[in-house]
Amino acid sequence: MEDVIIIGAGPSGLAVAIEAKKNGLKYVVIEKGGVVNSLQNFPAEMTFFSTPELLEIGNIPFTSAQMRPTRAEGLEYYTRIVDHFHLNCRFFEAVTAVIHSSNSFSVKTSKASYEGRNVVLATGYYDHPNILHIPGETLPKVSHYYNEPYRYFQQSVLIIGAKNSAAIAALELYRHGANVTLVHRGERLSDKIKYWILPDLENRIKEKSIAALFNTQVTSITENSVWLKNAEGEFEIENDFVFALTGYHPDYDFLRTCGIELNEEDNSPNRNSETLETNVKGLYVAGSIVAGKNNNSIFIENGRLHGKTIIDAIVKCL
Numbered sequence: 001m002e003d004v005i006i007i008g009a010g011p012s013g014l015a016v017a018i019e020a021k022k023n024g025l026k027y028v029v030i031e032k033g034g035v036v037n038s039l040q041n042f043p044a045e046m047t048f049f050s051t052p053e054l055l056e057i058g059n060i061p062f063t064s065a066q067m068r069p070t071r072a073e074g075l076e077y078y079t080r081i082v083d084h085f086h087l088n089c090r091f092f093e094a095v096t097a098v099i100h101s102s103n104s105f106s107v108k109t110s111k112a113s114y115e116g117r118n119v120v121l122a123t124g125y126y127d128h129p130n131i132l133h134i135p136g137e138t139l140p141k142v143s144h145y146y147n148e149p150y151r152y153f154q155q156s157v158l159i160i161g162a163k164n165s166a167a168i169a170a171l172e173l174y175r176h177g178a179n180v181t182l183v184h185r186g187e188r189l190s191d192k193i194k195y196w197i198l199p200d201l202e203n204r205i206k207e208k209s210i211a212a213l214f215n216t217q218v219t220s221i222t223e224n225s226v227w228l229k230n231a232e233g234e235f236e237i238e239n240d241f242v243f244a245l246t247g248y249h250p251d252y253d254f255l256r257t258c259g260i261e262l263n264e265e266d267n268s269p270n271r272n273s274e275t276l277e278t279n280v281k282g283l284y285v286a287g288s289i290v291a292g293k294n295n296n297s298i299f300i301e302n303g304r305l306h307g308k309t310i311i312d313a314i315v316k317c318l
Contacts, residue, residue: 001026001104001115001116001117002026002027002028002114002115002116002117003020003025003026003027003116003117003118003314003318004016004020004025004026004027004116004117004118004119004120004311004314005027005028005030005105005107005114005116005118005119005120006020006027006028006029006030006119006120006122007029007030007031007095007098007107007119007120007121007122007123008029008030008031008121008122008123008124008286008287009029009030009031009034009035009036009037009082009089009091010036010037010038010039010122010124010287011036011055011057011078011287011300011303011304012122012124012286012287012288012300012303012304012306012307013029013031013120013122013286013287014029014035014036014057014058014078014081014082014087014307015057015058015286015303015304015305015306015307015308016120016122016286016306016307016310016311017029017085017087017088017089017307018057018058018081018085018087018307019307019308019310019311019312020311020314021085021087022311023311023315025311025314025315025318027088028088028089028090028114028116029087029088029089029090030089030090030093030095030107030109030114031089031090031091031092031093032092032093032094032095033091033092034091034092035075035078035079035082035089035091036074036075036078036079038124038126038127039071039074039075039078040075041126041145042071043071043146043147043148043168043169043172044071044147044148045070045071045148045172046070046071046168047066047068047069047070047071048068048069048070048071048074048300049068049164049194049299050068050299050300050301051067051068051069052064052069054300054301055069055074055077055300055301055304056304057078057081057304057307058081058084058085060080060081060084062077090109090111090112093109093110093111093112094109094110095107095108095109096108096109096110097257098119098121098257098258098283100258100259100280100282100283103117103282104116104117104282105117105118105119105282105283107119117282117318118282118283118284118314119258119282119283119284120284120285120286120310121255121258121283121284121285121286121289122285122286122287122289122306123250123251123254123287123289124250124287124288124289125248125249125250125251125288125289125295126248127248127251128248128249128250128251129144129145129244129246129247129248130144130246130247130248130249132160132218132244132246134218134219134220134221135219135220135221136220136221136222137221137244139221139222139223141221141223141239141240141241141242142221142241142242142243142244143241143242143243143244144243144244144245144246144248145243146165146168146169146243146245148172149169149172149173149175149176149178150176152173152176152177152178152240152241153176153177153178154177154178154179155178155179155240155241156178156179156181156237156238156239156240156241157173157178157179157180157181157239157240157241157242157243158180158181158182158183158218158226158237158239158241158242158243159173159180159181159182159183159242159243159245160183160184160218160242160243160244160245160246161182161184161243161244161245161246161247162182162184162186162188162189162190162193163190163192163193163245163247164190164192164193164194164197165245166182166184166243166245167189167193167197167198167201168197169243169245170182170201170204170210171197171200171201171204171210174204174209174210180210180211181210181211181212181213181237181239182205182210182211182212182213183212183213183216183217183218183228184212184213184214184215184216185215185216185217186214186215187214187215188214189201189202192296213228213230215230215231216228216229216230217229217230218242218244219234221239221242224238224239224240225237225238225239226239226242248295249267249292249293249295250267250288250289250292250295252267255269255289258280258283259279259280259283260278260279260280260283260285261278261279262292263292266291266292266293266294267292267293268290268291268292268293268294269285269289269290269292271284271285271290274309274313275309275310275313276290276306276309276310276313277310277313284310284313284314286303286306286307286310287303287306288303290303290306
């Protein structure tokens with residue numbers, strides 16, 4: 001019987017595991033992919049918006065050659081964290097069910113079954129893109145994730161979205177020879193784009209190096225084109241690839257099957273704000289899933305603090 005079963009080996013889940021180990025608790029971390037799995041799927045040349053010290057967990061310094069570390073440095077750091085603390089992790093093992101009884105939980109996975117007194121869900125949101133529900137969205141040319149620009153040299157690429165991920169993709173693709181069109185249903189670029197990125201994109205749009213269509217929606221996608229609609233009507237443009245960078249969300253269905261009640265306004269889990277325990281006794285949430293659809297309010301730099309909060313609450317109850 002584990003004192004705590006942690007589902008998710010991202011920075012928040014690892015922070016919970018470190019605190020559990022420091023407090024002498026019996027624990028296990030279960031992760032459907034590799035260590036910090038979401039980070040592995042971020043753009044290859046991504047740079048964090050946070051400085052190194054705000055990404056640290058377990059009081060282990062994060063050293064970087066730059067003011068803002070790269071994805072590669074982050075992967076190296078969190079991998080070394082697992083080694084340093086000898087964390088008990090089970091990688092490439094997907095959780096299929098979390099079953100709650102009177103005083104314990106049974107967690108079923110693709111490989112085994114675990115029993116625990118408490119469960120912490122630190123499953124993030126990056127695996128679940130916000131779907132557009134338009135014809136052609138499932139074509140091979142369409143992706144909800146951007147990785148790197150080289151494949152798209154001299155190709156016509158349409159990007160749906162106007163926040164950080166869309167801005168970064170548009171600039172990288174343009175600078176590596178793609179013909180880029182940015183489409184957004186709003187009237188302007190998001191004011192949440194980082195301050196050092198926004199002027200660059202605005203200037204590229206102003207000089208028409210990047211085409212931008214605001215107050216415009218994509219209505220359908222075909223093999224060779226994209227159909228759009230705005231106040232002037234519906235029209236078609238030639239297209240080779242589409243990046244629908246419209247955001248991501250937690251796995252709400254999984255949270256509900258665990259018995260967690262979701263707030264009607266933002267789909268955030270009902271929980272005690274001081275302990276992060278949900279309406280299910282002994283079941284806690286950590287990291288970005290705490291915020292529901294407002295996941296851009298919780299990053300590594302504040303989600304990493306959930307570990308101590310949760311373990312302190314668990315220790316008091318043991």
